[in-house]
Amino acid sequence: MTEVSSLDRATLQALANGTHGDPFAALGRRDDGAGPYVRAVLPGAEGVEVVARDGGEVVGVLTELDGTGVFEGPVKGVDPYLLRIRWPGATFETEDPYSFGLLLGDLDLHLLGESRHFELASALGANPMTIDGVAGVRFAVWAPNARRVAVIGDFNAWDSRRNPMRLRQPSGVWEIFIPRLGPGERYKFALIGPDGAILPDKADPVARSAEKAPSTASVVASVEPYAWTDAAWMEQRAAKHAETAPLSFYEVHLGSWLKQGDRDVDWDFAIEKLIPYVAGMGFTHVELLPISEHPFGGSWGYQPLGLFAPTGRYGAPEEFARFVDAAHAAGIGVIVDWVPAHFPTDSHGLYRFDGTALYEHADPREGFHIDWNTAIYNFGRREVQNFLIASGLFWLERFHVDGLRVDAVASMLYRDYSRKAGEWVPNQYGGRENLEAVGFIQHMNAVVRERAAGAIMIAEESTAWPGVTKPTTEGGLGFHYKWNMGWMHDTLHYMEQNPIYRQYDHDGITFGLVYAFSEKFVLPISHDEVVHGKGSLLQKMPGDAWQKFANLRALFGLMWSHPGKKLLFMGCEVAQFREWNHDDQVDWAALDDPNHAGVQRLVRDLNRIYASERSLHARDCEPAGFRWVIGDDRTNSVFAFLRQGEAGDPPVLVVANMTPVPRHGYRIGVPVAGHWSEILNTDAGIYGGSNVGNGGGLPTIDVAGHGEAQSLDLTLPPLGVVALRPG
Known part of the structure; x- marks a missing residue:
């Protein structure tokens, strides 16, 4: 054993065991007054030389202390150095992680201390960088109550004795720079808790990348900025996200x-x-x-x-x-x-x-x-x-x-x-x-x-x-x-009922308009509605096969014409019959059936109509964007309302017949005289419906109704929603 008076037995054992709480005070280049020396923890190494970084001159040879894996020896000079480590079967040169000074700057520590470091991944985690001309990775992690934290990975054989970290007080952040690492390296943190217990190895909370599950290691990611080409999109994004x-x-x-x-x-x-x-x-x-x-x-x-x-x-x-x-x-x-x-x-x-x-x-x-x-x-x-x-x-x-x-x-x-x-x-x-x-x-x-x-x-x-x-x-x-979870629950509950009984739950559709403008809403039909035994949307619909598809089309017609932005979970647009399974895929084969393909086409057309008709979206979040025309026809389960945009935007009349009985000559007052075009009919043959409707449009008649001077005599398709606009 090499005798070094500055290193007592307890410190030696702590270094050897990887339990030393302040490794930077004991490792790296030291000078106790008798001249400079270098100390390193390299368990398993067969020999260590200290080499000048410039020129490659051997300036020292380190000797293992009492078989502990702790190496130490005097060195010449104070220039930057490398460790030439002889492992069984290979020799490797690297800079000494314990030869680098403090890593996190004052601004980082200040922001961390104030808990206002909103670019946290640039300070904590694994960040490839160059320090003093040396490329490597700086690791940092917040663990204020740990006695010791070490970074482990393939680069040190997952040995927690090799790279214990420095604690920066009062931030509670531990840091170390490991030279010659880069993106792709796997790593974790090995911690000892405040009671001295060794904790399970931890993935990095601020890791930018991770192994593919079920593996759990963090992965050093590149910090190079991506070369974005979306400047035009980003400039226009606020307008695209406006409530209008x-x-x-x-x-x-x-x-x-x-x-x-x-x-x-x-x-x-x-x-x-x-x-x-x-x-x-x-x-x-x-x-x-x-x-x-x-x-x-x-x-x-x-x-x-x-x-x-x-x-x-x-x-x-x-x-x-x-x-x-x-x-x-x-x-x-x-x-x-x-x-x-x-x-x-x-x-x-x-x-x-x-x-x-x-x-x-x-x-x-x-x-x-x-x-x-x-x-x-x-x-x-x-x-x-x-x-x-x-x-x-x-x-x-x-x-x-x-x-x-x-x-x-x-x-x-x-x-x-x-x-x-x-x-x-x-x-x-x-x-x-x-x-x-x-x-x-x-x-x-x-x-x-x-x-x-x-x-x-x-x-x-x-x-x-x-x-x-x-x-x-x-x-x-x-x-x-x-x-808008209330709208979703009430609407689905209404749609799941046999049409015979819908007249008794008429408020399931109308009640949502009481609060529709209390918030800025998205109408969600999400994954939560098609899991855990709830069945698919199509399964929820009552009646025989034809009625199930008709009800689903009517649901989508109501949803896309109701105030609020829209959200639909994948598979719903093809009327998938089985419940969603996260281990499988959407039932794309169902599109071979014209009924399923018709629902998909309807959703595509609903998106197009919703985007092109300003009255269907410009006032999604304003009471002025909606007016009931008929909200009390419980007997027939018919609803009629107007969607209205800004001045000059043609209004859209939406009428829903939620029973399987076609209704002819159903008169509804409208605010504009002249021809009204039928821009939507969920019962159209191209969607799989029975093609009952209004022949693409019809003129108003000079008969007052619903507070208007003129009206439309409409044909309402069974379990269908129609939308018309003047022009």
């Missing part, structure tokens, strides 16, 4: 949309197949079920652990960027479902990350979701808010995503969400509102409006919480749009 614009979202789970033989479903596949389909169907946006990295595919992405990493299931991060760029080139916006409400408790993830309840609440009455067996973020902790806000911004800024649909907002807003008495903790005023979550949501939405011009935030919020889409400056939550 037509918005129609096609909700997609990419892995189960389309499969072709042995070809992997990846982002290039989506560019080739999905984007042309969405554009051809007339949808304005594709909305992706969560693509943040998630361990369990059966969660469909709704239990993510990598909030900065596009899932490795579909390719590398730059390939996702290429998909977004291609979508924008095709005139299609990209919305991503984003989950800041909760996270799974997988051992490699965020749960008790540094041995304490770091990201979640310690008290299970606040920190555990009973329904989903997941942990709830501690929204009252500033660092957690910073983490979540930075994640949302990362998708919007790094990947040019056009908006985030925020999942499970109701579960965030209420402390007693899905809990019985005694199972929840009241707020400071004794109430059920989660004030910390409200503050986080308001902060998040305010930052997005400031930093991501034209991007939209959409809330999946299922209660009557007031002001979800009201500006934060007026006390609202600040979302741009909210899913």
